[in-house]
Amino acid sequence: MPRSVNHVASRAKRKGILKLTRGYFGARRNVWTVAKNTWEKGLTYAFRDRRNKKRNFRALWIQRINAGARLEGLSYSRLMHGLKEAGIEINRKVLADLAMNNPEAFKAVVAQAKR
Numbered sequence: 001m002p003r004s005v006n007h008v009a010s011r012a013k014r015k016g017i018l019k020l021t022r023g024y025f026g027a028r029r030n031v032w033t034v035a036k037n038t039w040e041k042g043l044t045y046a047f048r049d050r051r052n053k054k055r056n057f058r059a060l061w062i063q064r065i066n067a068g069a070r071l072e073g074l075s076y077s078r079l080m081h082g083l084k085e086a087g088i089e090i091n092r093k094v095l096a097d098l099a100m101n102n103p104e105a106f107k108a109v110v111a112q113a114k115r
Helices: 007-020 032-071 076-086 092-101 103-114
Strands: none
Touching: 007 032, 032 076, 032 092, 032 103, 076 103, 092 103
């Protein structure tokens, strides 16, 4: 009995992955094996960077809070310690947003932390 190969499915699979590699440079977009390897490597980068994104944003928030705190005469660590002592539970994302977009409210929070 002759071998049966499902060309329709395999072609559809290749076509789908080649569609995902549109916009890549050179052979990475249209040579099947190169495109497949590039696409798979891209998935690993995406997985890794979904975690790194959280790390990067936390670092950004800390820098913004520190800049705002220094304008008020405190360091970042003293501000965070003061907030903990005052019993103010406010996350870094919100604190950074206050420091950037609402300096008056941030000053009020810092005043609470100083006491």
